[in-house]
Amino acid sequence: MPxxxxxxxxxxxxxxxxxxxxxxxxxxxxxxxIDAETCTDCGICVDACAEEAIEME
Ligand code: SF4
Ligand code: SF4
Structure with missing residues (x-):
């Protein structure tokens, strides 16, 4: 999942x-x-967001 x-x-x-x-x-x-077509599920954005506004399932 992206x-x-x-x-x-x-x-x-x-x-x-x-x-x-x-x-x-x-x-x-x-x-x-987030563009699900190009997202590689790397998870960098999850850690980058101070608001904890990005999650990965
Ligand atoms: S930083 Fe986030 S949006 Fe960008 S490729 Fe990685 S998981 Fe996907
Ligand atoms: S608050 Fe929104 S724009 Fe800022 S890092 Fe988190 S998801 Fe990205």
Missing amino acids: AKVIVEKCNGCGECIEQCPEESIKLVDELAV
Whole structure:
């Protein structure tokens, strides 16, 4: 499963975007959106998010 953003927790800071090696994350309406097609499930964004707004199943 690709990483998933918990929209209630995301504050749009953009830190996950900076750290994603695949450039799979974009901000849309101030919320992080992950492209499941290019996400490699590396988990870096999960650790990068101070708001704990990204999870992987
Ligand atoms: S690092 Fe977390 S809070 Fe910041 S944009 Fe990414 S998901 Fe949202
Ligand atoms: S799991 Fe890795 S590849 Fe997928 S969005 Fe997060 S940082 Fe990018």
